[in-house]
Amino acid sequence: MNPPRPTLRRRITLLNGLLLVATGAGVLVTTWLMVEAGAGQAQVLLAGLAALAVLSTLGLIGGYWITARALRPLQQVTTTARRLSTETLDQRLRYSGPDDEIAELAGTFDAMLDRLASAFDSQKRFVANASHELRTPLAVMRTEVDVTLTDPEADLAEYRRMARVLRDASVRANSLVDALLLLARTEAQAGRRLARKAPVDLAVACTTALSTVQRDIARMGILVNTDLRPAPVIGDPSLLDRLAGNLVENAVRYNEANGHLWVHTGMTAEQAWLVVANTGGELDPSEVPALFEPFRRGGLERTGSRGAGLGLSIVRAVCDAHGGSVRAVARSGGGLEVTVLLPAAATTPVSRGAASVPQRH
Template identity: 60%
Template sequence: MRTPRPTLRLRLTLFNAVLLVGSLAVFVLLAWLLVTDALRPADQLVPGTTVVLADGRELDAAAWQDGVVEQASRELLVKALVALLAISVVGVVGAYAVVGRALRPLQQVTSTARRLGEQTLDQRIGYSGTGDEVAELAATFDDMLDRLSASFEAQKRFVANASHELRTPLAVMRTEIDVTMADDTADLAEYKRMATVVRDASERANGLFDALLVLASSEAQSGRRLVRKVPRDLAEGVCAALSAVQAETRRLKLDVRTALDPAVVVGDPSLLDRLAGNLIENAVRYNHLHGRLWVRTGSHGSHVVYLLVGNTGFEVDQADVPGLFEPFRRGGRERTGARGSGLGLSIVRAVADAHGGTVSAVAQPGGGLEVTLMLPAADTPLPVAASPVRRN
């Protein structure tokens, strides 16, 4: 069983009382020493000197001095102890009240934290006192609640959007199967058409599952040590991603230009390759016929490397650009048919965060987007990757 401990208010009050009583005791001691030292004028007289009191008595000066010092010391001690007791009582009571008032926001923090739940994240302390440490703590707690509330809302939207995205291909598959099975006149061609639709819908669902797994893995490693940390040149991932979309770039007759200088980082190779792949896939998916695609990698000094991917396309409002990095947000209109899962840039941001980097995007005049990724450079560079310049 845990032994009860005094409250913070009581401990602060007792600490204040000890300081107050100790200071007063030292003051009384100094006053007593000063008085006893000052009341010795007879020490300067000739031995045997006598003094005549007002009542006519004649006393030895030394004896008279000892009596005066003793009486003054007694009165000083009695009055000082009474004053010490009175001041101590007033000081302790006052300290208890002041400390209680100062700690009131902490009680509000505690009561608010006890009431908090998923449905009560809108509650705040709202402390409006002076700008002291307690006010700073209350404000920090309110800021934390704001972040928690925003995180919960984002999670709710993510779950709702993910459910909707998964429900769509499943509904398509079920509808196609039910309609075809209910048609008694359906022939082999109709069943082949149904199988094609079901396959496309299952591929869409499988792609969404894969994207969700990558996003979850990236966000889980954000702010922590990466599971894998090996040198990787971003230029190599760009070359692999460009090869994967080569058929689509040829179909759209895109003008692809690359300038791939070494951009070596330390991290998870699969996540870094997925990052480059998502950027290039988006640049192709949201492009148009006879459009342009440009990719550059390199370094800024010896500590930062970059990956820049830009594309032409339909116009994107710069005010809408930050929202493109949120899950299931798609900018502009459909470019090349399938619009993807809406997780591409979300994965890019999560991977960048996991590797201690940043990602930003700028809407291009006339349409399109240019995304710039900045990552910490590796200490040991790798061999230069091939950096072709292609024109389709």
Template identity: 50%
Template sequence: MTGRRRGPGLRARVTLLATGLVAVVSVLLLWLGWLLAGGVVASVPSLPDGTTVVVDGVRVRAEQLAEVLADNARERVLLAGSVAFVCVVAATALLAWLVTGRVLRPLREVTATAHRLSVESLGERIGHRGARDEVAELADTFDAMLDRLQAAFSTQRQFVANASHELRTPLAVIRTELDVTLADPDADEAELRRMAEVVRAATLRAGELVEALLVLARTDGLGVGATGPVDLATVIAGAWRSARTEAEQRGITATFHDGNPTVIGDSALLERVAGNLLENAVRHNLDGGWIDVRTSRGPQWTTLTVTSSGQAVDPHRVAELFEPFRRGGVDRTAHTGTGLGLSIVRAVARAHGGQVTAEPVPGGGLSVTVHLPSVAHL
């Protein structure tokens, strides 16, 4: 619901203000003219006593001449000034009304567009083409805001659709397994255990996805929480303990080059960054592949770079890897992971005032670098 406008509108107020100012000035000028006319006429030369003068067909004695002339002059000034006053005030009101209407037209367009807007009609724009003044700047700013809103709503709809798709898969697996098992009257303990393992894996996958969504929402919406000095070497070591088992099972070797950097940030989120990068490096690697982890500190940025072997990545699709539910540039086709790993990495880096870059490795694989502000620049 839109609020009802109280009192006269801006156009009426500007018109009243301009008309009032002109009226006050006109009255002041009329009064000054009245005083000056009387003063000028009062200074006429005096005539000998007893002399009479005809003024407008009326005989006037010499000693009354100045007073009569002054009264006549003031009456004429008042008559002519009143006519001029009415004309000037009327012209000012009309001109102010027309000019303000023309000037405020883009504002009315902004208001009308805002009233018409909804989630389904965010494509409307004002498209002001008049004079490039402050009002035009406001209209352009409003259009730019609509561009950002439309992009945000589009991203949100896509994100919700992808999240729903991802959550529907493990829920469907759980329901199918339960229905099949319950429909089998001869299901033995082994069948029940198999069903339980499948359900357990599906619930773990759904839990990981929900947790990742919460982390992403928290980082994008609330930013960084409690901050303090964080040793990247310690963070990487803790993250590697979770990924080491799968790496050893697949024969993947990891090399660490520690530059002993320290950054200011949220240790839990930064550990999630390192964990996501290492998990991706293992999950999307080749059996018998390699991982190279480097940290370094420069005058402006402290960097964490995770490079790994793997399948060839199209350089034109590297940017897509940071979009939600993208895995290796393929939209929702992998059977492991949540598809939010690099999205969370980017969100956490931005929340810390940093950025993330990625580039393909010649021969196959990917190199991801997280840039965080150095301690001296925080």
């Protein structure tokens, strides 16, 4: 049988109980000695009161010292919290005392700091990458304008070419801004009630997504295999459409000439599912989880040649906002398979904001 855990409550209770017993014993001994000495009742009473006063004072001092000693780690937590800033998130309590409530608090505090440090690092990388992505089309536009304006022999055809370059660069910048806004909007709904809730069939969303990229599919000679069975869910229609669109667009963008694309949907009693797989380049399985981070493109960062690298980040955020999950695995021979699981429509209330969404961990 394991010994009782030395919690702070038990230790303080035990020590205060010992002080109380010691005080009572002191009064009892003093009274006994006075009686043995043949003192009168008045003397016994006065001596008892004096002993009580002395022992009570010592008890208060001892209790204060015991409590201060027991709560000293809390002062360390407070001091560390006051000292924290975005530049000192590497500091930790690293409490090494008894396994009690203070140890739990210190461990929770250190874990919280770990999460905050990770979030701040992720935010810094996100801002740096977003700045880089936006800087690229702006630099292209500025360079094209400078080169064309400084060319004394530039004719109408050259200015038309410059206009086309500027238009393409502005479209890319606009697409990136739209994706960033969508990602921010979606992540803001994770752990909260969805702003919009309506019936959506993932099979229909996939059909729409496939029709949007039909020209690219034909250009690349991709063979499409579909098995679109009903997969009704309840959620934000625009976000769920974007989820299907991003998966299909990524599967085409990162495919190979004359490759394959698989899009399947279906449902069980509890969940609706969507699977999108494609052929393509070999992927290191250890790199697959990082693909759901912003600006990651198949192990490459900030290349700028194949989309903004926000597609799977948005997919993950949409799944989180709808209480679902997403996972990806590298296919043998190249390519990726992404599986989305969402609560089935039968398990989700339709009324606006009727169900809260669990927080992602």
